[in-house]
Amino acid sequence: MATDALFEIGLEEMPARFIDDAEKQLNDKTAAWLKSLRIPYENLATFSTPRRLAVLIEGLSEQQTTxxxxxxxxxxxxxxxxxxxxxxxxxxxxxxxxxxxxxxxxxxxxxxxxxxxxxxxEGNNTFNLLPGFKDIILSINFGKNMRWGAQTMRYARPIRWLVGLCGSTVVPFEVAHVKSSNMTYGHRFLGTKIAINNPKQYEEKLLQQFVIADAKKREAAVLQGIHKLEQEHSVHIPIDHELLHEVRNLVEYPQAFLGSFERTFLSIPEEVLIISMKEHQRYFPVRTNTGGELLPYFVGIRNGDDTSLETVIKGNEKVLHARLSDAAFFYEEDRKRSLSDFLTKLERVVFQEDLGTIYEKVERVIILTRLISQHFELPESDINRAVRAAELSKFDLTTSMVNEFTELQGVMGEKYAVFYGEDALVAQAIREHYLPKFANGVLPETTAGTIVSMADKLDTIAGCISVELLPTGSHDPYGLRRQAIGVLRMLLSNKWNITVEKLIELTLQVYATSKVKLENQNEAATIINDFFLHRASYIFKEAGIEPDIIHAVLHQDIGNFTHSLEKAELLSVKRNDDTFKLTQEAFVRVLNLAKKASSKVIDPDVLHTESERTLYNKYCLIHEASRHSSGDAEEELKRLEQLTDPIHQFFAQNMVMVDEEKTRNNRLALLYQIGQLIYNYADVTKIEWKQSF
Known part of the structure; x- marks a missing residue:
């Protein structure tokens, strides 16, 4: 026999950002719990709104499996x-x-x-085990918890009701002095308290009380309302999926509406308008159907039906008007001041207690920008453009607009720089230097923007790690992991010929000559290099590179990141290539024996056999060619492969570990030097060569 069960946690409104993860936890933990109890079931369905988390278990066996x-x-x-x-x-x-x-x-x-x-x-009766669902409720983790009343328990929000139902019978349990029942609550204003007598009635009963319990159906209702407004008003409403996802978790019964604002506000940069609508009010901007120009309208999502909708629209318009009026005032006031005023104010803005002010940080970024630009041997005009962008990179942090709308840092820097007559590419670089904003976010397009972005991020990473602000667990307040990934992705995107280690060296060199003095720079360099090595491994893994290949290529340093990734991708192919088997065997044997070398100097006069001399001559040719390498990973490996036959002939015709010490040491020295060529490419002994099994 089978039955259905329902559990619901009723709460005060949860933050939208908590809900999806909490619902996933509820699903996963419930499935694991039933499995551990040996209780078969047919299907699990979870539900979530700002005021509830619920799970419906269909086809639940009435008896544990014996x-x-x-x-x-x-x-x-x-x-x-x-x-x-x-x-x-x-x-x-x-x-x-x-x-x-x-x-x-x-x-x-x-x-x-x-x-x-x-x-x-012997299997127990399922009903006797269901009160244990209390442990599932207590085990759900949230980004931030709170206490309420006299409770010692911490949870996302206060628990107001609990539903526990198996068939038509209440499952008894208690959490935070709230006892389970079959009573739930509809919409806070439009619904009432209702009884659930059958778990499968849950979704339908709530819908009758103006609650769409399924998050995906609620999202579909939001989209349907938006598309209806598009048709009615002949406009285009771009769907920001991040905003859509958030909005669906802010309401229980969505109702889309179209509001408007004064056309005069369109003179403000549209980024300001969009940020005001999206980030602060959770509105969708509206554009024309043809050219995509921004229109003086917005779409909001109400939590309720269309009752008194005109009043709701007017209220939202009033709120937006006040915010846009502030933005217009800030925009006008900022443009009355000069760039030098904003730059001077940076002297009073602290970046980090031990790392000085933003002004001091900018000074370091300027120097590092010039050093990186010179390393790439850029034209003087490009270097000057990048340096100017570095000089102006943070000036907008002291503007009234960015002080009020922090999300606009960089964006307003570009707008104001153009207003003050700066070069268009310099202005663009000011905005771009904040990119990427996320680990996989958009990268800068301009050379100046990329170099300033790298310099800014390297300065932050090196400085923070040097003063012991290394991220721990999920705690990364300065976003160092994201910034390191950003630096590596920019190197990869531009295929620039510079090692990560060189960039770190240049950064610490700038700190050494700055007002901020870092202690134990050698120790800091080691920690910073290791930090970047972990981020490099992450990017390799995301690119589908296997762990053993990652360890083989990054065994000593990152080097030229683009080159290292190309080597890893090539070795991933070679590991399953039967034609590479002889080369792999030769390389592995050389590296294993090379560890025994006591002398690293080869004496050509002690090379007694023809195979020894052939291998030595081939090594000399390849060593010389390697010094002038083009940096092509495939070309380098093909060059190393030329050693395959000479190595096999050497081992076939010579005993390395002979009794005669001079000959033995010379042969080991030869293998050591060849091993260094191989080792500099990759430590192939770390690779699990598939064809060997």
């Missing part, structure tokens, strides 16, 4: 004494399994005889 289990005990020689009687070990084993020594039988396992018992575990 199992028969064979349990192995100690070896027979331990279970019996010399007289053949059962020892305390055997008696204790059977007692622990709820059996007696009469239930013991023996059988061999890998040549040793052990004692066994058959354990029969």
């Amino acid at each position: 199992i028969k289990e064979e349990v192995k005990g100690p070896a027979e020689k331990i279970a019996k004494d010399e007289s053949g009687n059962w020892t305390k070990a055997a008696i204790g084993f059977t007692k622990g399994q709820g059996k007696t020594t009469n239930d013991i039988y023996t059988k061999p396992v890998n040549g040793t005889t052990y004692i066994f018992v058959q354990k029969h575990i």
